[in-house]
Amino acid sequence: MKHALQALWAIVLRELLKFGRQYGRLLSAIVRPLLWLAVFAAGFRNVFGVAIVEPYDTYIPYDVYIAPGLIGMVLLFNGMQSSLAMVYDREMGLMRLLLTAPLPRPWILFAKLCATAVLSLAQAAVFVIVAALLGTALPVFGPQTPMVLLAAVSAALMLGALGLLLSVHVKQLENFAGTMNFVIFPMYFMSSALYPLWKLEESGAEWVYRIAQFNPFTHAVEWIRFAMYGKDPGLSPWIVLGTLALCFAVASWGYDPQRGFGALTKRGGPA
Template sequence: MHGTLDRPMPAAEPARSVDVGLPRFGYWHCFYGILKRELLRFLLQRGRFMSALVRPLVWLFIFAAGFRSVLGVSIIPPYETYVLYEVYVTPGLMAMIQLFGGLQSSLSMVYDREVGSMRILLTSPYPRWFLLTSKLFAGTAISVIQVYVYLAIAWWWEVEPPHIGYIMVLPALILSGLMLGSIGLFLSSLIKQLENFASVMNFVIFPMFFTSSALYPLWRVREASLTLYYVCNFNPFTYCVELIRFTLHAKFDVPTSWDQLVLMFTSMDKGNVFDPLSSDYPGFVAFLVVLLTTAVFLGLSILAYDPSRGLIGRRGGPEGA
């Protein structure tokens, strides 16, 4: 008995590490869930689909037909001959679909983070940058579907780009959709109430659309107002339109050497180096601007939704989070 009491106690085994990580393929299932939910919402809300097509179709069928005899479009890149006004305006209307789609997706983000599914997801173990990026890709996928439906309808209106353009424009649509969605996502971080965000949309969508090259060539804008011309050049939506325009018509050229890349910037108009028409590679310049704008606003959105440093955290986060 005494021997038992005097026997030294065995040393405690080191605590085994418990794997509290996310399940395998968990990121994929999370992304798939967000994408599926957005697609189901899009399919069930048929009014949303129709409203996204009504605006560009009104411009195509009514305004373009009326402006055809008034606004002739001269030979400008990427066009090799005179084109009808409805041909010129089509890339701008495609970008308009994505503009409204990106802002509407962000509008749903304001609702979801307060009382919807994102309220729960934002408190899940998944990083917020992944959740926000998944939300952006889901909204972009829906806008791309809407754009291709519009292109199918515009084909019956004698808007017939090269067949290869329907494929080349897809990466441009994805990138421009991400850019416009990132802008809307950043704006959604500044707004807490749904009613306020609806008014912000009117102060963002219409200025971005009308102060761009979506409806009129930049050289015509310059003839009318030099100030408006510079505003159009600093509008990121202009570069979305030009990127879609050049890829849709299969005229997207890129510099193939470092010397050509340097010459691309040095040969621009010294008064405005961001003019997409002043370069030998206007489509590539538009691509760079859209890519940079996407990175900036996506980074700002991720920072704003960071609960420890962002704007959401300063306001206390979603209710109940």
């Protein structure tokens, strides 16, 4: 156990140190959601109001509504960027060295997943602080804080596990951008991050509404949103945790020496 914890700490510390040297990565992670908050939400502040529905007890401005979705955006993009880093490490041969460590392969992958979640949560925390300075204060502190942390950690782990799963199937860096276009944007726009699900149904976009209902990112955002107001998120936690377990299990299977990563190496594919 001591050896396993040392490996976990070493992998997390490596990712933190690498991230600390990439100032542009933090800047890009924060600028993207802030543009949505400061420009997009500002334009709709007096046009698009959110009715009194759960978890809200009163009418709220649009920027308050989309803020949890923008937190989800930070977690989503960092989870996908971790997938890019995994593909890069695999092409450079670093993943082969890491996976030959005398520890169970799922534990090594779990350590990478924890490192991704730590970076995601750090970036989300910076976004919450900057958003508050811009006038969009979120109810993250108070009796509901443990619920908010649990929701954010679970969402970060789920999206990191999804990125880990994608890294199994993305064989080269050149294919990464195309794959992300079919993952990031559909997951984000077909969710409740920018608009309530009832508005989708009310507008007649039935197929978008149905997809959003089954989108795990929707449930990650809804869990965070409901946790901020201390309300019951319904089935969202179970869907998020179930997706996390499924993605991590399939990714671990894909990195097995007899399949996925190991089999590609044996056939002479990228290491």
